[in-house]
Amino acid sequence: MGCSSTKPHLAHVGHLAGHQYDVIVVGGGHAGTEAAAAAARVGAETLLITQKIHTIGALSCNPSLGGVGKGQLVKEVDALDGLCGRAGDWAGIHFSILNRRKGPAVWGPRAQLDRQRYRDFIQSELLSTPRLTVLEGSVEELLVTEPNPEEPGHHRVTGIRLANGSHAISARSVVLTTGTFLSGSLFVGQTTSPGGRIGDAPSSPGLSHTLRERLGLRTGRLRTGTPPRIVKDSVDLSLAKLHLPDSHPTPFSFLNTHTHCKPEEQLPCYLTFTTPGVERVVRESLQLNCHIQQDTKGPRYCPSIESRVLRFPGRSHQVWLEPEGVTSDLLYPQGLSMTMPPDIQLRLIREIPPMRRAEIHTPGYGVQYDFVCPTQLSPALQVKSTQGLFLAGQINGTTGYEEAAAQGLWAGANAARWALSMPTVTLSRTESYIGVLIDDLVSRGVTEPYRMFTSRAEFRTSLRPDNADLRLTPKGFEEVGCVSSVRYQESLRVRNSLQDALTALQALFLSTSSWKKKLPSVPISETKSTLLTGLDLLQYNDVTFEMLASAFPESLSSYMEFAQRLKIEAVYKPHCDLNKKEIERIQREENMSLPQDIDYFSLPVSLSDEVREILDRVRPSTLGAATRLEGITPAAVVNLLNYVRVTEKKKETHRNQRHQEAQRDEELCANSASLPQ
């Protein structure tokens, strides 16, 4: 881990005229930076275009990373060699594992971040990534042309045009990560102004126009908000409850054994509560609050203080006061996102005891922005109708840094593969939270900003934060190409060691009375006369791997570094085995792909009009996705299946025929060539 400054690959517009890139990434937020880095790792010549280079890697809202569900995403992005896990380990100033007492499958690794350090790390990583160039600028429009007839789609993207100077830069694929900037507008009180973040202009209207008018994409509008930033010195923290981090910080990254921040240097958070005065201020100022009166959908789980007190009146709501960084003199009041006029914001926060005399550094505000209905995307996050165009992050209707980073990585890797003429790849919801996220987006769509929860993952007991490397790193190296060989080798070492250790545990095969002698402190019931293995013992609540290793040092002591992982593997094994059958069934279905250009209305199989309409609207990529749609009957699935099988057979015959024809042609050519002139 390091954050040394390296020679930057910065570009100037003038140098780029006529330059051809493999991949252009538009946007430098969490999705954009992961996309650009992943594309470059896969091997694509990549250009990242962002409005301001110094805001690359900025944390626009909360100064934290991870959490329940989101932490899983960070671990998975890291397992695929993404940036955010290592950046979190570098910038974290308060680490804790949420849900520590609720079982390892739902542990939520989380950290408060130093904004400046996070930005530094991301910028330094990007600027030292081979094949990646960064350009400051604003994109005016997408360059679009006729599609490649060999592939499905109505259009093909060929590059972008910059706003001023009308420079065109060509690329084989483009990743849009416009965040809240696509037709973004900011709301404070009764004032509305165009913008994607306070102090930053929205993306060019030309871009929205291309997406909607030229490419015919369906878009919608969502909203979100952010709280005011409070001057730390003006808050009486002695009136709030102190909340300490874990005494031993756990790093996000599988490559790191410790965090940059020393355990004793971590900063605390503070907890306080709203008062009836807060509710009064909200009610009195409703008419001055444009944003809250709009009916655009905001996130239900991250509501503004206005919606909280209106939906659940008469209650006291939590407010977390979080540090913004080691040297920052600001506090972030999590839970106080608000859009009322600044003077009323001040009145509101002063209703909360520790903030009686608080000063606001920057007022809270709301943002409304366009998103593209994500059912128009393939599981590779490519726009189905437009060859080479990929979307990631809030433009797909999600919220959150981690959700954005996960999509960015996947879209970037696929954009690179597309540009380099390699087949795109998908992640199943049976193997990762990223797969759950993407499958939910592309097959169900969104009605409100989408956030990850562990409850969305059907196979939660198998998709744990501790085994993200086993699940994804080998695939990332072998099938996707976005993982370095160093990380790959390490993941193989871990996998083999874990397997060896489990074998060694199973080889310890003793009677209950022998176990009792070996582990006198463990209550082993002797009613069963069966033999127990070391793995069986490790499933006991009171048995740790350390205990077994000290009882059998010769066979187990070499695996001490994996003590915790082995304990988790042992406890979860029976449950994961139960999951396996269902996982296999789903994966079989997901291996049956449905053609994207299929005309469901004229398909010569027995399907009701209702089913045809659903299939036409959603255009599921696989039979698996089709079975998960509301209103699709088993009979419809069988009929589709027979059709797909028949068509595939026909295609194969057709391919064989073509092959034979081609051979014949070649023979003919060869014959004619051999004819005397």
Add this chain to the structure above:
Amino acid sequence: MLPLRSVCGGIWRAAVHTVRTSRGAPPYRLLSSTCDGAPAALADADTIFALSSGHGRCGVAVVRVSGPASATALRCMAGFTQRLPPPRTALLRSITDPRSTEVLDRGLVLWFPAPRSFSGEDSVEFHIHGGPAVITAVLQALGSVPGLRPAEAGEFTRRAFQAGKLGLTEVEGLGDLIHAETEAQRRQALRQMSGELGRLYQDWSDRLKRCLAHVEAFIDFSEDELIEDGVLNRVDVSVRDLQAEIERHLKDERRGERLRGGVQVVIAGATNAGKSSLLNKLCQRPAAIVSPIAGTTRDVVETALDLGGFPVLLSDTAGLRDSSDLVEREGVRRALERVEQADLTLVVVDSAHLPSEVDRAAAFLREHLSSVLPDTGRCLLVLNKADLLPEKQRQKLDMELRGVSGLPAVCLISCQTNEGLKDFLTVLHSSVKTLCGDPLFGAPTLTQARHRAHLQRCAAALAQYQRYRDTDLALAAEGVRVAVTSLGRITGRVGAEEILDIIFKDFCIGK
């Protein structure tokens, strides 16, 4: 050294590899969790069983078992402790309940080892006596054998398809077959769900969903939010209560509703067409009040009939018309509900209302049918009051309405003069016979066995919640998830979004 334990199964990678290799596996296994009423097909390694012979008065019933655990079923129910019987040979055995070792029946057993069986898998057939009590007992005994579960719609056929035992034309018909079978199951489920038993299951399902939502909320939100520990304590109580209630229900066989057996035949049509007169004619007694006043019948009148040896449950319903009378409106709603659940509908029309031209009469009848029947359900058209028609027109209609496309079988009758009744009875008898030949129609024991299997799984899963409650909430929640899915196979699927909706309704989550 340890033949039954797989060493690397605990590591994820190993699981993924086995999956990849099965890429070419045939696809009909995929009929999955999409149908609301009909339960999803579980994974294929399961062993399935079902009543394969027809329903109704029959001397012998055939129960089929297919899958890897078939031999186990044979061993523990037909007393083959040492070795299995010779393949494809009928042997007379006592068939016992493996739990109580009580003898349930004496019958023939046949053992078909793979691949030479109908499904291509190891299979067993039990040929037992045809009474409902024996069939129920044998099905329930099979359900208690580890690894066995009741078959889902079309599952035997799908397995046969998988093993390459079906020809191409049969494969093409598979979709239609599954449609028909799921439809039959859906009607079964509807019948039961509209009764007391249905309300009980629905109540359990609602309570379970709430339990799951609250556990999920506690997992996904409690650290940063105001979700007090009390939430989990309330879940503990609910889960304990639910488990006890379901186990009590499973133990007490008499509890709950007696399932209505037989083919469900429903008489429906406009007011004053003579529906109740038809019912009375069929059961040869004045079971329903008849009068010339339109709207006499306001509720469903039910009669059990024996039609040439086949059990029939005949229902007369309120005449269909718009009415401002609250009672009559409710009657019409019930009538339509009953038609939806019917195996066979007798649509009764007053012949005097028919246009005299045959073409126009056919169009009239088609339109009338579409207003009575929800879709293309099985039905017979009964043109009553034929005595009111002039002889000539009667003959013309009788001749020419037969075999008109888009119309079901048409019977011209008069309940007044008994004209045409005999022919009608012949048509009705043959329709009922066809329905009874299909074991899925009107066979409550099958549905009952399926419900039991799902309820048992549900109760076992709730025990998992209790076991892990204090050590690992994720594994405890997994128990509630499995319980919700199991019950959902009876009451309808529950998705993650539905659980999230409950969470956001019940808790103020915000950060």
